[in-house]
Amino acid sequence: MTSADTITDSERWPATVAEAEAVQDRLRGQVDLSGPGPARVVTVAGVDVAYDTDSDMVAGAVVVLDVHTLSAVAEATAIGRAQFPYVPGLLAFRELPPLLDAWKQLPTTITPDLVVCDGYGVAHPRRFGLACHLGILTGLPTIGVAKTAFIGDYDPPGPQRGSWSPLVDGGEAIGRALRTRTGVKEVFVSVGHRIDLDSACRHVLALTPRYRLPETTRVADHASRRALRGVLG
DNA sequence: GCGACAG
DNA sequence: ATCTTGTCGC
Numbered sequence: 001m002t003s004a005d006t007i008t009d010s011e012r013w014p015a016t017v018a019e020a021e022a023v024q025d026r027l028r029g030q031v032d033l034s035g036p037g038p039a040r041v042v043t044v045a046g047v048d049v050a051y052d053t054d055s056d057m058v059a060g061a062v063v064v065l066d067v068h069t070l071s072a073v074a075e076a077t078a079i080g081r082a083q084f085p086y087v088p089g090l091l092a093f094r095e096l097p098p099l100l101d102a103w104k105q106l107p108t109t110i111t112p113d114l115v116v117c118d119g120y121g122v123a124h125p126r127r128f129g130l131a132c133h134l135g136i137l138t139g140l141p142t143i144g145v146a147k148t149a150f151i152g153d154y155d156p157p158g159p160q161r162g163s164w165s166p167l168v169d170g171g172e173a174i175g176r177a178l179r180t181r182t183g184v185k186e187v188f189v190s191v192g193h194r195i196d197l198d199s200a201c202r203h204v205l206a207l208t209p210r211y212r213l214p215e216t217t218r219v220a221d222h223a224s225r226r227a228l229r230g231v232l233g
Numbered sequence: 234g235c236g237a238c239a240g
Numbered sequence: 241a242t243c244t245t246g247t248c249g250c
Contacts (some may be wrong), residue, residue, distance in 0.1 A: 048240090049240075050241095050242095051240085051241050053243095058241095069247065086239090086241075087238095088237080088238040089238080091239055091240055094240075095240070111238090118239080118240070119238055119240065123239090124239085129239070130239075130240085146239050146240090147240090148238095150237095150238065150239045151238085187237080188239085
């Protein structure tokens with residue numbers, strides 16, 4: 001019996017900002033940034049959550065793609081009601097419940113080699129963004145790919161696909177602004193768990209042969225919206 | 234004290 | 241996140 005076995009539901013899913021921040025401070029020590037990262041990546045998962053602000057309904061989606069064909073090999077969704085407000089820095093407490101519910105619906109035979117999250121990993125005020133949190137809870141390698149800036153300073157990367165510049169906060173490089181498509185706005189990549197930044201960016205480029213955002217994120221986004229439409233009207 | 238602030 | 245028409249470009 002370890003302390004992890006005695007974590008209660010309210011300790012895992014706090015109701016206040018102060019408690020949620022305490023949970024992040026307690027869990028961040030478990031993040032593995034030492035690498036080497038997944039030895040072989042065959043399947044990559046994408047996760048996303050869609051919201052209906054009126055009904056307060058949320059839909060979480062997990063999709064698993066073959067990294068070479070970028071076609072879906074598995075998909076799962078879950079419907080629920082938002083249990084935590086959106087607070088910058090505490091996104092995980094809003095999105096993880098529906099995501100984990102969807103995760104449980106995946107065939108037990110499917111375990112992705114890597115998970116791409118919509119948001120940040122260690123590029124976070126307490127170095128424990130959504131990607132880190134999901135990584136700790138699943139034990140899998142995770143990375144965060146965000147569409148907009150949140151924390152850190154950076155210079156615009158060059159115009160060519162593959163160009164990047166460091167995201168810097170407090171003197172340390174916490175991620176990268178990465179150009180995934182030539183002439184298109186950059187994305188922000190940061191490590192979540194069990195992978196290094198170089199590998200993370202390499203995978204993001206492999207997932208963006210045509211669009212700015214990783215195919216995993218796009219497919220998960222579509223799946224979550226479809227699931228939400230299904231329960232609404 | 235005043236802005237900024239992943240989704 | 242989400243609300244939305246047309247419009248520019250491949």
